[in-house]
Structure formats: structure tokens, C-alpha cells
Amino acid sequence: MSGQIFQYLVTGITVGSVYAMVAVGFNIIYNVTEIINFAQGEFVMLGGLIMVFLHVSLGLPLILAFPATVVLVTMVGVLLDRLAINPIRQPTVLSLIIATIAASILIKGTAMFIWGKDPFDLPAFSGRDPITLLGAVIQPQYFWVIGFLVLVVIVLTFFFDRTIIGKAMSACADNPDAASLVGINVKKMVLLSFALSAAIGAVAGITVTPISLMEYDRGAMLAIKGFGAAVLGGLGSFPGAVIGGLILGAIESLGAGLISSGYKDAFALIVLLFVLFFKPSGIFGNIEISRIKRF
Amino acid sequence: MLRIGKLPIGLFAGFILIFPWVAGKIPAIQNYTDIMVFVGIYCLITIGLGLLMGYAGQISVGHAAFYGIGAYVSAILTTRYGLNPWFCMFVAVLVTGMIAFLVGAPSLKLKGHYLAMATLAFGIIVFIIFNEETRWTGGPDGMSDIPGLSLFGFYFDTIEKYFFLVWGFVFVILIFTVNIIQSDAGRALRAIHTSEAAANSMGVNVPRFKILVFVYSAILASLAGSLYAHYLNFINPSTFDLFFSIKLLIMIALGGMYNIWGAVIGAGLITFLSNEWLHYFEEFEVIVYGAILLVVTIFLPHGLAGLPGMVKELFVRQKSNE
Amino acid sequence: MIGPSLSGTSMAVVPLAEKYKTPLVSCAASYKIVWDDQKNQARKWVFKTPQTDTMAVEAIYTFLKKKGINTIAVLSVTSGFGASGRGELIRLAPDYGMNIVADEKYGPKDTDMTVQLTKIKGKAPQAIVNWSVGPTQVVALRNWKDLGMTSIPFYQSHGFGSRKNIELAAGAAEGVYCPLGAVNVSELLADNHPQKAVTMQYMKDYAAKYNEPLSSFGGHAWDALELVATALKAVGCDKAKIRDFLENTQGFVGQHGIFNFSPDDHIGLDKTAFQMVVVKDGDWALVE
Numbered sequence: 001m002s003g004q005i006f007q008y009l010v011t012g013i014t015v016g017s018v019y020a021m022v023a024v025g026f027n028i029i030y031n032v033t034e035i036i037n038f039a040q041g042e043f044v045m046l047g048g049l050i051m052v053f054l055h056v057s058l059g060l061p062l063i064l065a066f067p068a069t070v071v072l073v074t075m076v077g078v079l080l081d082r083l084a085i086n087p088i089r090q091p092t093v094l095s096l097i098i099a100t101i102a103a104s105i106l107i108k109g110t111a112m113f114i115w116g117k118d119p120f121d122l123p124a125f126s127g128r129d130p131i132t133l134l135g136a137v138i139q140p141q142y143f144w145v146i147g148f149l150v151l152v153v154i155v156l157t158f159f160f161d162r163t164i165i166g167k168a169m170s171a172c173a174d175n176p177d178a179a180s181l182v183g184i185n186v187k188k189m190v191l192l193s194f195a196l197s198a199a200i201g202a203v204a205g206i207t208v209t210p211i212s213l214m215e216y217d218r219g220a221m222l223a224i225k226g227f228g229a230a231v232l233g234g235l236g237s238f239p240g241a242v243i244g245g246l247i248l249g250a251i252e253s254l255g256a257g258l259i260s261s262g263y264k265d266a267f268a269l270i271v272l273l274f275v276l277f278f279k280p281s282g283i284f285g286n287i288e289i290s291r292i293k294r295f
Numbered sequence: 296m297l298r299i300g301k302l303p304i305g306l307f308a309g310f311i312l313i314f315p316w317v318a319g320k321i322p323a324i325q326n327y328t329d330i331m332v333f334v335g336i337y338c339l340i341t342i343g344l345g346l347l348m349g350y351a352g353q354i355s356v357g358h359a360a361f362y363g364i365g366a367y368v369s370a371i372l373t374t375r376y377g378l379n380p381w382f383c384m385f386v387a388v389l390v391t392g393m394i395a396f397l398v399g400a401p402s403l404k405l406k407g408h409y410l411a412m413a414t415l416a417f418g419i420i421v422f423i424i425f426n427e428e429t430r431w432t433g434g435p436d437g438m439s440d441i442p443g444l445s446l447f448g449f450y451f452d453t454i455e456k457y458f459f460l461v462w463g464f465v466f467v468i469l470i471f472t473v474n475i476i477q478s479d480a481g482r483a484l485r486a487i488h489t490s491e492a493a494a495n496s497m498g499v500n501v502p503r504f505k506i507l508v509f510v511y512s513a514i515l516a517s518l519a520g521s522l523y524a525h526y527l528n529f530i531n532p533s534t535f536d537l538f539f540s541i542k543l544l545i546m547i548a549l550g551g552m553y554n555i556w557g558a559v560i561g562a563g564l565i566t567f568l569s570n571e572w573l574h575y576f577e578e579f580e581v582i583v584y585g586a587i588l589l590v591v592t593i594f595l596p597h598g599l600a601g602l603p604g605m606v607k608e609l610f611v612r613q614k615s616n617e
Numbered sequence: 618m619i620g621p622s623l624s625g626t627s628m629a630v631v632p633l634a635e636k637y638k639t640p641l642v643s644c645a646a647s648y649k650i651v652w653d654d655q656k657n658q659a660r661k662w663v664f665k666t667p668q669t670d671t672m673a674v675e676a677i678y679t680f681l682k683k684k685g686i687n688t689i690a691v692l693s694v695t696s697g698f699g700a701s702g703r704g705e706l707i708r709l710a711p712d713y714g715m716n717i718v719a720d721e722k723y724g725p726k727d728t729d730m731t732v733q734l735t736k737i738k739g740k741a742p743q744a745i746v747n748w749s750v751g752p753t754q755v756v757a758l759r760n761w762k763d764l765g766m767t768s769i770p771f772y773q774s775h776g777f778g779s780r781k782n783i784e785l786a787a788g789a790a791e792g793v794y795c796p797l798g799a800v801n802v803s804e805l806l807a808d809n810h811p812q813k814a815v816t817m818q819y820m821k822d823y824a825a826k827y828n829e830p831l832s833s834f835g836g837h838a839w840d841a842l843e844l845v846a847t848a849l850k851a852v853g854c855d856k857a858k859i860r861d862f863l864e865n866t867q868g869f870v871g872q873h874g875i876f877n878f879s880p881d882d883h884i885g886l887d888k889t890a891f892q893m894v895v896v897k898d899g900d901w902a903l904v905e
Contacts, residue, residue, distance in 0.1 A: 004735050004736065004739050007731065007732070007735045008732050008735065011729060011731040011732055011735075012732075014729075015728070015729050018728075034408075035408075036408040036411070036412070083589070084589055084592075084593075087593045088592065088593055088596075089593075089596075090596065093354070093406075093407035093408065094348065094352070094354055094407075095592050095596055097354060097356075097407070097408060097411050098544060098548055098588060098592050099589065099592045099593070101356075101541060101544065101588065102585050102586075102588035102589040102592060103585070103589065104585075105541065105581055105582075105584060105585035105588070106582060106585030106586060106589065107585075108581065108585075109579060109581035109582035109584075109585055110582060112578070112579070112581070113579055113582065118781070119751065119752035119755070119785065121784075121785050121787065128759075128763075128787065128788075130763040130764075130765075137731070137763050137764050137765070139763060208728070211728070211729070211759075212728030212729060212752075212756055213728075213752045213755065213756065213785065215751075215752060217726070218726060218728075220537065221726050224412075224415065224416065224419065227412055228416075231409075231412070253732050256723075256732045256733065257732045257733075257735065257736055260722075261721045261722045261723060261732065261733050261736075262427045262695055262722040263423060263427060264722075264723065264724060264727070264732075265419070265423055265724050265727075266419075266420050266423045266424075269416040269419055269420050270416075270420065272412065272413075272416045273413060273416050273417065273420075276401075276402070276405055276409055276412065276413045276416075277401040277402070277413075280405060280409055426695055427695065429700060434697075434700045435625065435695070435696050435697035435698075435699075435700050436624060436625065436628065436647060436649065436697050436700065436701060437625055437628060439628050439631070439632075439649070440653075440655060527629060527632075528632050529628050529629045529631075529632065531625045531628070531629075531697075533625060
């Protein structure tokens with residue numbers, strides 16, 4: 001039995017790392033704009049499908065296809081900002097939420113138009129032979145997912161804390177008027193945040209497709225669970241996103257294994273509701289700050 | 296547009312009264328009466344949701360759940376226990392109201408995005424329950440052989456009869472809701488939307504109002520769900536999914552949330568698009584919805600019902616520039 | 618009317634077919650489409666062409682029994698298709714002496730079934746039966762192989778019936794069993810098999826027109842369309858006459874079986890409409 005529980009945990013953590021990547025993407029946009037981007041999951045989906053097109057259909061080698069995909073999805077992120085967020089003249093919470101929801105259905109519909117409803121596969125980066133760790137089985141591709149997650153978090157933390165652009169972006173979230181007073185081009189920072197967020201989503205999609213395939217409508221569930229992870233860890237905190245994602249994955253896994261597998265999706269959502277009702281600032285969040293925030 | 300006069304309501308009532316007769320005479324639009332039944336059912340939901348979003352300023356991305364709870368309670372009580380459908384409809388309203396209160400109380404303390412996510416999560420959880428609890432709900436295969444409605448021996452068994460039944464409900468609710476908006480309660484609601492802090496300082500019990508409107512909108516959705524169940528005589532969980540919640544948002548955004556006619560316009564347009572006019576696109580109608588929602592959010596934040604207001608403002612601005 | 622292709626939508630259309638007395642030939646799976654459980658009789662105006670889950674389950678159970686297997690694990694998706702199959706697996710188990718030691722589920726968008734399979738591994742069944750369509754049936758196979766469970770034979774539902782699925786499983790489908798309608802294995806049928814000619818012709822026509830390998834579902838539509846066309850040619854446009862003609866159709870050779878309708882049977886097929894098939898060297902092979 002304990003061997004089973006250990007497998008549940010291992011699976012939970014590996015699945016959770018995907019949620020963590022989505023959560024990191026949420027946090028970037030949130031940190032700059034305080035917007036929750038409902039289309040975040042679609043970036044993941046696009047990353048997977050575009051990679052399939054470049055690597056499998058066109059035959060580009062992995063080394064080229066990977067960055068090319070990231071660039072292409074980043075452009076979609078830029079489009080999202082330019083066409084859906086920027087044009088809104090008097091942004092309110094309601095209108096921004098609805099705009100990102102609209103963008104997510106548009107992207108999903110277009111993906112269905114281009115790729116159809118079939119699932120697609122990618123070859124694993126380092127083969128498919130499962131690795132056994134203390135009796136539990138892991139696909140080697142998951143190590144790529146976790147590896148990229150760690151890399152992304154380290155780079156982002158450095159970026160936001162140490163570089164001028166990064167600090168400028170954080171300033172926009174705290175007070176956009178003050179930020180523009182000191183010469184920060186707020187609109188450009190918002191654009192950058194969407195671009196970065198899309199790029200990270202793409203990385204998640206590319207690394208996860210070899211394990212679980214990818215199809216046009218995978219985005220919504222990923223976005224919701226990713227948001228759950230972000231809130232659990234504390235909206236805006238990158239280490240929070242990672243911890244939140246791993247914990248959420250573990251809870252989901254243990255719930256499915258020990259309680260009921262039919263309700264697996266519900267576990268992540270119930271956790272989200274609990275956090276929102278009792279401690280909306282999450283694990284690493286600060287209650288004072290979450291009260292002052294504009295939204 | 297806060298004064299909702301007797302004339303527009305009267306005109307609209309006239310339109311509804313002659314609609315089935317006119318549609319029956321024109322072969323090309325003969326099925327429009329059936330579509331209008333759905334428009335009426337959705338109007339019940341959008342009137343409440345519009346009140347919640349436009350006047351109380353709260354967002355719900357999970358309202359399909361209340362629609363579904365109403366439908367399933369009605370279906371379960373009538374098919375498994377053989378109880379009177381009207382009584383079951385009433386019970387459904389009570390049950391939905393209670394659930395809305397239990398969920399709303401903690402949720403409405405949240406702001407903006409958090410509230411959206413909480414309602415989203417709630418909507419999906421309810422959907423999963425509909426799918427999983429097969430013994431009660433029939434699971435993904437749904438529940439069939441739900442009885443129709445009748446009153447003192449008069450059976451609502453044709454499309455036209457059900458049309459008048461549903462629109463009867465709509466008018467009652469419409470007038471009732473208009474009265475709320477034009478009362479002190481309505482003013483309090485608008486104050487809350489503009490600034491909760493200001494409303495609070497004026498003595499408005501903000502949490503109580505938000506919950507009341509939330510529960511009211513949920514109850515209307517429940518009524519709509521029961522009417523839907525007794526019309527189609529069959530329900531299954533896929534009707535009450537996340538996409539339907541989003542469709543409701545599209546209706547409100549397109550019609551306009553700051554005006555009760557927006558609820559009707561939005562429900563009407565989207566229903567006709569989805570049940571009739573967009574069939575050419577088949578499943579790619581999703582792209583059209585996304586485009587509509589985006590365009591409306593950017594260029595028509597007050598929806599179509601807000602167009603007259605926007606045009607007026609343009610004129611005013613022109614005049615003042617001269 | 619021909620269609621719809623989903624059980625849920627079919628159930629919504631059924632009351633209208635009955636009310637407006639128009640024959641409906643559905644292409645969906647659930648037996649409830651043609652059978653009114655409350656009145657315990659066939660629905661007068663509704664027929665369907667796909668085999669039911671009952672037949673698929675019976676085909677699998679018959680085969681398992683022959684192999685001496687009696688402890689199984691059930692894995693299913695929480696959609697209509699999965700729930701229906703699971704229901705039949707549970708209902709028919711006692712008839713074939715099957716003991717279900719595990720009953721696990723997953724969602725249609727799930728990306729990992731390791732947890733469910735681990736649970737199943739712990740119960741040590743002699744075979745696993747999985748009921749789903751879409752990518753989940755492929756992911757389940759990958760997980761099954763990863764967890765080193767290939768010593769426990771894996772049986773898919775008839776939803777697995779497409780060469781694309783074998784491809785997507787990336788080697789994990791080798792040795793996997795599933796029941797398939799004849800249309801999927803037309804080349805493997807013996808020359809004197811009654812469906813050989815019809816299925817071979819369909820395969821050629823489909824490939825010529827669409828330039829892709831056929832999938833199981835098109836066969837159901839072919840069956841429905843041919844049945845209705847035959848009826849129209851025989852009795853013309855009278856709805857009641859078409860209904861009567863369909864109800865009395867016997868020995869109709871279709872893509873998925875030979876149809877014998879009757880007043881009590883609006884499905885027309887039985888478990889012989891399925892051939893048990895195993896994946897060998899990346900393609901289908903008939904068993905026995």
C-alpha cells in the first residue's frame with residue numbers, strides 16, 4: 001500500500017509540475033497588470049500543436065523547432081495583448097476577464113480549424129523507457145518538464161529582481177500611474193508580460209506533449225488548475241507557483257488514488273475554492289498586499 | 296436608461312403575442328417559435344445575471360450550474376418520485392436558492408478575478424457531480440421521459456402553448472425586476488457597483504445586497520432550468536457545461552448589462568445565432584462567438600442596448616465642440 | 618432522419634421522432650435509444666446501426682471466458698460512452714463468471730492514468746478492460762506499459778478501432794485486444810465471410826475519395842444510409858411504410874454486421890457483429 005501511495009505522490013508531483021508552469025505564466029501577467037489571463041492554457045496547447053507541426057510535419061530538428069515554436073507562440077501572446085487587451089479604452093475587471101475569455105475561445109476555435117479534433121504526439125526528448133525510482137515509475141520526459149520549470153523560475157526571479165526591465169514591470173503592477181510618471185512605458189511592459197507568459201506556456205506545451213499527447217481543447221482545464229496552483233501558492237509569487245503546482249498535483253493524485261478517481265478533476269477545484277474562501281492570499285501571499293491591490 | 300416605460304413593455308408584449316401566428320404563416324421561419332421558446336428560457340437567466348453583473352457589478356462564470364440544478368431537481372423529483380411538476384419547480388427554486396446562498400456568502404467577499412474563478416470552479420464541480428452521481432442523475436446519458444407541464448387539465452403540449460407559458464413567466468419576471476431596479480434597492484445596487492466603499496459609508500449593507508442579488512439570479516436560472524427540462528423532456532450534463540456559462544456572458548455582453556432590455560436582446564441574438572443562423576459554420580461557430588465577445592468588449596462595452604446612449608453622447612460631444 | 622452520432626443527442630431527438638412519427642436511424646451506441654426501459658418495449662420509430670456496448674462486452678467476456686480468465690479490472694472514462702460500457706461490464710459480469718476486483722475512472726481530458734493503473738496493479742487482476750475513446754485510451758496504454766504491467770492482458774473497447782490509435786500508442790499497443798466490427802479488418806476476413814465483399818468495397822471507396830485510412834465510425838453511417846436508401850427504393854416516401862420496411866429487414870449485410878430487425882429488436886445485431894482482434898507488429902490480426 002505504501003508503495004502505491006509513493007507512486008501516487010510521484011505521479012502527482014510530475015503532473016503538478018505542468019500546473020506549476022501554467023501558474024508561473026499566470027503570475028507574470030498578474031505581476032505586471034493584475035489581470036488573470038484566462039487564455040493561459042491555450043498557450044500551452046499551441047506550444048504542443050505548433051511543435052508537432054514544425055518537428056513532425058515539417059521535420060525540423062528538435063534544436064530548431066523548440067525555439068521556433070516558442071517564438072511563434074510568443075507572437076500569439078503579443079497579438080492577444082494588441083488585439084484584446086490594449087484596445088479596451090476603460091478597462092474594468094469585468095471587461096478584462098471577458099476579453100481574455102473571448103481570446104481563449106477564439107484561439108481554441110482557430111486551433112480546431114487548423115488541427116482538427118485529433119490528438120497529436122511528439123517523440124520524447126530522451127526516449128520512452130520509464131525510470132524506476134524507489135519502486136515508483138516515472139517517464140524520463142517528466143524530468144525535462146521539471147528541469148525546464150526550475151530553469152524558468154530561476155531566470156524569471158533573476159529577471160524581475162535584478163534587471164531594470166524586470167523591476168519596471170513590477171512597478172507597473174503596484175502603481176501604473178506612478179510607473180509612467182517615472183518614465184516607464186506601461187503599455188510596453190504589459191505587452192512584454194504577455195509575450196513572456198506565452199513563451200513559458202509554449203515551453204510547458206512542448207515538454208508535456210510527448211507524455212500526454214495534445215489536442216485543441218486541452219487548454220481550459222490546464223488554465224483552471226494552473227490558476228488553482230497560482231492562488232494556492234500566492235498570486236504573484238514564483239516560488240509559490242511551483243509549490244502550489246506540486247501540492248495541487250499531489251492532492252489530485254492522492255485524492256484519485258485513495259478516494260475516487262471519478263472526481264479527480266473536482267479535487268483541484270475544491271482546493272481552489274477552499275483557498276479562495278479561507279486564505280485567498282495563498283501560502284506565500286501577503287494578506288495586506290492582496291487587499292490593497294486594485295482588483 | 297433607467298426609466299423603463301410602459302410603452303416599450305407594451306410593444307414588446309404585442310410582438311410576443313402575435314409572433315407564433317406570424318411565424319406559422321411564413322414557411323421559412325416556421326421553426327422560429329421553437330427558437331423563441333429557448334430565447335424566453337434564456338431571458339429568465341440573463342435578466343438575473345444582468346442584474347448581478349450590470350447593477351451589482353459581480354461576475355459569475357458558473358451560472359450554468361444553477362440552471363442545471365433547477366433542471367435536475369425538477370427532473371429527479373418528477374421522474375423518480377412522480378411529484379407534481381409545479382411543486383417540484385418550487386422545490387428546485389428553494390434548493391437552488393439555498394445552494395446559491397451557501398456558495399455566494401463566502402464567494403462574494405472576493406473581488407474581481409477571484410470571484411470569477413470561484414464561480415468558475417463551482418460551475419465545473421457541479422457539472423462533475425451531474426456526470427458522476429449516476430444513480431440520481433443518470434450520469435452522462437442523462438434523464439429522459441421527463442413529463443410535460445399542465446395546469447388544471449390544460450396541457451402545454453405544443454410549441455405554441457409552451458411559448459406563451461415561458462414568455463408569460465418572462466414578462467412577470469421582467470416587470471418584477473424593473474420594479475426592483477427602480478426602487479430604493481435598485482439605487483443601492485447601483486451605488487454598490489460604482490463604489491462599494493462609498494455605498495458602505497452611506498449605510499448600504501453591501502454584503503447583504505450582493506448575496507440577495509446573487510440568490511435572485513440563481514433562482515431565476517433555476518426556474519429556467521425547470522422550464523427547459525419540461526420542454527425537452529430530456530436533460531443531460533453537457534447542456535450545463537462551462538461553455539454555456541460563457542455563452543451567458545456573451546449574451547449579457549452583447550446585449551448590454553446596464554440595461555434590462557440588454558438581457559432580452561442578448562439572449563435573443565445569441566440564441567438565434569446558435570440555433571439557426573450560424574449553422575453554416577457548424578462547429579466553428581465557436582470562433583464567431585469569440586469574435587463577437589471580443590468586438591463587443593472593445594467597441595461596445597455597454598452592449599447593443601447601450602447604442603442609443605452612445606449615439607446620444609456622440610451628438611452631445613459634437614454639439615459642445617461647435 | 619439519420620443520426621445523431623452521440624447517445625446523448627440521440628436521446629434528445631427520440632421524443633421528437635416519436636411525436637412526429639418520422640423514422641430515425643441513429644448512429645449512436647446506447648441501447649436506450651431504441652428501447653424504452655419504462656414500457657419495456659422497443660421505441661416504435663427509432664432504429665440504430667452501431668453495435669451496442671452490450672455486444673462488445675459480450676464479445677470480450679466470451680473470449681475471456683474461453684481463455685479461463687475470471688478476475689478483471691475495469692477502467693473507464695467518465696463520458697457517456699465510458700459510463701455505458703462500464704455499466705454493461707458490471708451488469709454482465711455474473712453471467713460470464715467475471716469477478717471485477719477494481720473499478721477505476723478518469724476524465725476525458727486527463728493526461729495521466731498512472732494512479733488508476735497503480736491501484737489496479739495492487740489488486741492483481743488477470744486482465745484489464747478499458748472503455749474510452751479519444752487520446753485517453755492511448756495514454757492508458759502508455760502508462761500500462763510504463764508501469765511494467767504488460768503481463769496483465771489489456772482489452773480496449775471498440776472505440777479503439779483505428780490504426781491511428783495504434784500509431785499514437787508508440788509501441789504500447791502491441792498485444793492489446795479489442796472487439797472490432799468487420800469493416801476495420803476487411804482484409805483479414807476469410808474470402809467466404811459474408812461481409813467480405815461489402816467491407817472491402819467500402820475500404821477501397823473510402824481511401825480513393827478521402828485519401829486516409831477509414832475509421833470505424835464511418836461504417837455505422839454507411840449502414841444507416843444504405844438501410845434507408847434500400848427502404849426508400851422499395852416503398853417510396855411514406856414514413857410509416859419506411860418504418861415498417863426497416864422493422865422487417867432481415868439479412869442486410871452491412872459494414873458492422875448482418876442486420877436482422879424485428880418488432881422487438883431495432884438494433885438488428887448480436888455479439889457476432891464483433892471480431893476479436895489483437896495488435897500484432899503494429900497492425901490488426903484476427904485472434905483464433
